[in-house]
Amino acid sequence: NAGVTQTPKFQVLKTGQSMTLQCAQDMNHEYMSWYRQDPGMGLRLIHYSVGAGITDQGEVPNGYNVSRSTTEDFPLRLLSAAPSQTSVYFCASRLGTSGNYEQYFGPGTRLTVT
């Protein structure tokens, strides 16, 4: 298994540009989520999904959209990038939607918005 994969690894955007961060997992996990990591703030939940076709907002959803058409993929879209979205983005997945299953994190995408 490749686990959780993310592309691209690095990205530089200009303010106002749009882009999609890709996330895929091959573990047949129901639950997938996106976090952003900023210095001194830990990781904060952006959006999550409990299965194909079902998504919901996390702690910091503004400026981001998600969809989940398949179990494997959970892309994160930035519609109009802003400098405040400069961060490292992590996708994570876990087997179940309830109970305390381990979450597996991808390697991250480092995004810079100028």
Added chain:
Amino acid sequence: QQQVKQSPQSLIVQKGGIPIINCAYENTAFDYFPWYQQFPGKGPALLIAIRPDVSEKKEGRFTISFNKSAKQFSLHIMDSQPGDSATYFCAASIGGTSYGKLTFGQGTILTVHP
């Protein structure tokens, strides 16, 4: 509002020392407390986790101490090694219908000198 507060922000110890990282939480509904280890350029990986029905859990050189009445928990690393140098995050989540959404502390950068 930071529901999980982590300290210290950074920590330097000599090889063989016992670094201790502390976390405090506010939400008494949290029922799962994992610690994550993150190396530079990588995603966080689960290190050890505890539930509030036990006061201590040990896995190898890593120990979690949990104080439910004080709403605090801590990570101890016995006989620390240079390879333990990493960023450590505590987290908390509510199981059941909250789908295990993780609330992270701010992170502690640990450096172990040879």
